[in-house]
Amino acid sequence: MGQLTTIEKLEILADAAKYDASCASSGTAKKNSIGGKGIGSTEGMGICHAYAPDGRCISLLKVLLTNHCIFDCHYCINRKSSDVRRARFTPQEVVDLTLSFYRRNYIEGLFLSSGIIKSSNHTMEQMVETARILREEHDFRGYIHLKTIPEADPELVYQAGLYADRVSINVELPTDAGLTRLAPDKNARQIEGAMGEVKSSIIENKDARKRFKHAPRFAPAGQSTQMIVGADTASDADIVGKASRLYDGFGLRRVYYSAFSPIPDASAVLPLKRPPLIREHRLYQSDWLMRFYGYSSREVMQATGTDGMLPLDIDPKLAWALNFRENFPLDVNRAPREMLLRVPGLGVRAVNRIIAARRHHLLRLDDVAKLTVSIAKVRPFLVAADWRPTMLTDRSDLRSLLAPRQEQLELFAA
């Protein structure tokens, strides 16, 4: 086999990296290239430079250093026993690609991950070297996300955090049993151990920066992780519980969910059917409830059915409200913020606007309509100056009144 050209390697290694869900470039420290030698800036808000036809944002150059791997995780397209084309970038090649794309304003930065070659330490060294060349030799001030390898030496993971805006370690599967079965070379304790180390480095660094202004930054955009949904039998309640423990235990910025998608050359251990994409969406919605709406993981689990799964036809917030109808209707002119946030159909923005506007005058239903996306959806749960939902929350068919139409038909068809 002859040498692969850069474009061929890019094709293989970008294709192999696309199953990582995260492409975020937000929430890092502000920096720019004024006064420097190179290029790059991060100003808080992430930027999606393009969207692929799968609807996902393309913000970073997301590639693997190599898709050769000594591990044999069943869900992974790059596992040892898989029959895919293999390729390998040198750190310099990744650096050149990143800079070339960045100069043309195609990307916000680099998201580098890798299959494991030779040893975990060797692989991690190569990834850190890539980030080092970008930061030190080219004074690159754009965004860098490094996927770290939990089995690598903690010192190397620490190095990664000094160059990267964000580091992440994938927990891969929501249950330990699933991990043992599908990723025999990985170890849940080791993954969580590495996440714990990163967490304490981030905390120590924050502390150091309070005392020494010029202490080097460590992963200013924090750490994140990813779980594969639908490859094992874990229920939504299991997943939400796991995510919540991760948020609390490791101070994660984000837990990403990736619906297991049937990969070419799949392992026989895996289910053939892919989970409905809507399941991933419902899990993200529950994630939002915990992060921005003040729900505890226990409350999100109250929205699941007896099988521990979130309903697919309605969102988890509506499911929760239907299970706890005694809390509604709420008076839009008096109810406290944290309760208004629980009204299905009211987002954080709408609630803030309601609270600001009601200082000026009593809100009528058409005032609320101006502040929300869909008045029909929120109306049954609210009392306004000129509106009281008669018995609506007592109706047994409320769920079907509020469920989106097409799903409703599927229910009837079943």
Next chain:
Amino acid sequence: MTALQHVKLGAYYVVTLPEPDDFDFWRERARALVQSDVPPDRVAWVEPGGSGNLFSHGERRMPVPDVTAPQVRASRAFVTLAKNAILHTDAERFALLYRLLWRHQANPRIMEDKTDGDVRRIDELARIVRRDSHKMHAFVRFRLVEESDEEEAGEHYVAWFEPEHHILRANAGFFMRRFANMKWSILTPRGSLHWDGKVMEEGPPAQRSDAPVGDPAEDLWRKYYASTFNPSRLKIGAMLKEMPKKYWKNMPEASLIPELVAGAQARESAMVAAGEIKDEARPDTLAAIEKALQTCRRCPIAELGTNPVMGEGLLDAPLMIVGEQPGDQEDVQGRPFVGPAGQLLDMHLAQAGIDRQGAYVTNTVKHFKYVMRGKRRLHQSPTAKEIDSCRWWVDSERALVKPRLVLALGASAARGVLGRTVSISRARGVPKMLDDGSELWITAHPSYLLRLEGPAREEQEKLFTADLAAVAARLTELVA
């Protein structure tokens, strides 16, 4: 009240902005006008190049506020929004901002009331401008020009971009901070920016032909774009929402989108075909067709998430009526021709003496194709390609029902049966022989009649009635 002494009672002021995005100029004039007690309906704000003679009777000299006039108050929220809103192309924006500033003096917390019409409007303008700016940060694409002049030697990155609003100058800082040590230019139809690593210069409006046409790195970028796309989760709507087609022409990767989508659909249908039925083996019952339709992903319409609507009627019906596609009502009820067009069709069929119960009624395209307009799902005509993808199903139905006569309603239906586009006005009233020996009659779609009014509608209704009468007569002959 002293300020009033300086204002001619009932005077009408005209303020012409030097630049369409000059917030400081607007602020200075607005402040003086408020201090001179000039109400909003006595001021006309004119854009540079705007029609001045419309307001030729207006006073062009500014009133001089009294030194004792109170300070003009404006909340921080207002100033932040106003700085963005003034970049909008809406000609009313200056007046809107002045009206809000005026109302601020009586109610300094007015910006908190998001139910107020003016507050909502400024929010809206600022939101649109922020989005335009954000899309500019995202979608500007530089192309490398190697310069070989003795003094200018080096790399120069040049972009052509078409912002919708007056956002160029406001976003110069973003690109300067990001590409501080790079020589770059952004050319737009509203003006241009040039940064040489030290100094920012503004230039005149440019044309697309002033920008370079290609860049060797674009092949790599396109390869990356294609490879990072996951074809097993096609979500065209989500892509279009964030990256509307208007931006595509200046993005090198966008030219790949049609082929990526087509490839993903081919892949999906290959998977469906492998899992369910082969194209060669037609389903042998109507129930099998109905079942297979549930997983049909032959065309992007299915991605909209609507339900396939199967044909209905007698298995051995002599007449098959083919429409275009299910509408909103049909999608909800899961039956063909039950919406407004269906009711009109029923009326005409009854008039012509054709029994709908004795016919097989179906659609060329099985899914409802729509775009959201506010809360309504607005019908969209299927493309020729979509009709051709769906033809497989109509053909399968025809193979089972074996009608003696097929009545195609509208051009889409005609294409769905014939496989090529015909003109209704030329094809109507003349039967065509189909491969299986049955006859194809073509007429207009009833929804076409619904869209017409007055004499045009009367005329078309007559033609439609005549067509149905001819079909009824021919059907009697065939069945007899």
